[in-house]
Amino acid sequence: MIDREPPYPRKPPLGTSKKLVRLAGIALVVLIAAGAFAYVNGSLDPQRLTPGRVVDVFEHNNGVHPGYRRNHPKGICVAGYFESNGAAAPLSKAQVFASGRTPVVGRLALPTGNPYSPDSAAPIRSFAVQFTQANGQQWRSGMNSMPVFPVGTPQAFVDLQIATAPDPKTGKPDPARPPAFFAAHPEAQPFLAWVKTAKLSASFVTETYNSVNAFVLVDAQGKRQPVRWSLVPQVKSDAPAPQTKDYLQQDLSAKLASGPQRWDLVLTLANAADSTNDASKSWSGEHKTVSAGTLVVESDSAQLDGQCRDINYDPLVLPSGIEGSDDPLLVARSAAYASSYLRRTAEVDQLHATPAQEKQP
Incomplete structure (x- = not known):
């Protein structure tokens, strides 16, 4: 979930190699959250780890790819709309939940640190979406196909980063x-x-994407309801992944050529005992869910010149009626996204500057 990384280990003891490869690949998703969370929390003082230094870690581990996001750099822009059925309107005063359509610009991506990674590099997929309401307010959400984060405390995230860091001598x-x-x-x-x-x-279009973090819906009377949400595909498949390097984008374009692709936006309402400040904890047992409507993707475009290129999918860009929870990872992600965004967009400007512009101070 992040503008968000460690190489693979030497062969471990028998029976653990496949698991370790998966862990090494999946750990990249939490790496930037680890550093950013430490920055916000201040737990690494006196040598404070800032969002900029977190981005430096990604660049050190994965190289610098100008114009690309520092995490989830391999992706594709998508555009369409959200068709609300009005079912969530009693829970939130946000316009996006009133019956009708809200335009969306999204980004489907692979969570690696290299924009040239094969699509088989990690089993996680991500979907970032920006809803733009009629009143101009926006809701941005970064979702991942994993249901929970590995851990939920600052020290544990830092320890995970250390545990998966590459050795400078071996690169593993x-x-x-x-x-x-x-x-x-x-x-x-x-x-x-x-x-x-x-x-x-x-395929991107057969995945379920989860908010992982908790948020709070606020209705017109000020009543608050913690929730997590998911985009659930209307078409599912157990088809094996192809062996080609870039099959996800190719598959998406082929499917869109035959018609729009759809996901249901499902809100899971927290029970009184559910944790809202720890993304490592699943919400087990019976829960009320609300299907708020359908997200429809109509088109795709290359990420370097598509509509999603200049969007920072900051999870705390929220409209009136949706608020962040007490999960500290939300503030952490917001800080790290901002740092990565500024660095990336500056590179994009340089890449598109004319020779005359480059000479200007």
Whole structure:
């Protein structure tokens, strides 16, 4: 979920190699959140880790790819609309939930640190969406196909970053560190359970994308309801992933050529006992859900010149009627996204500058 990374280990003991490869790839999704969270929390003082320094870590580990996002750099812009059915309007005064259409600009992506990675590099897919209401207010949401984060505290995120960091001499992480880290963090069990069953999808359009973090809906009377949300595909498939490098974008374009692609926006309402400040905890048991409407993707375009290019999918850009929860990762993500966005867009300006413009001070 992030403008968001470690290489793969030496062969570990028998029976753990596939799991470690998955963990190394999936750890990239939480890496930027780790540094940004530490920055906001201040837990790394006196040598404070700022969002800029977090981005430096990504560049060190993955190289610099001018004009690309520092995390999830391989992606494609999409555009369409959200058709609200009005079912969520009693829960939130946000215009997006009133019956009718709201235009959206989104981005489907692969969570690696290299824009040239093969689509098989990690089983996670991401979907970032910007809804623009008639009153000009926006709702931006970054979602991932994983249901939870591995851990939920600043120190645990920092420790995870250390456990998956590459050795400068080998370019690979110590194969013993990830298993040792997860053994010391039993709260990661929901995440590890998902890792065991995660499969490479053959298509962006058959994935479910989850907010992972909790948010709060506020109605016209000020009543507050914590929620998590998911985009659930209307078409599902268990087809195996192709072996080609860029099959996700090719598949998306082919499917859109035959018609719009659709996801249902499903809100899961928190129960009183559910944690809203820990993204590593799943909400188990019976929960009320509300299908708020359908997100429809009608077209795609290359990310370097498409509508999504200059959008910072900051999860705290929210309209009246939707608020961030007490989950500290939200503030952390917002800070890191901003740093990455400024660096990336400056590079885009340089790439598109004319020779005369480049000479100007």
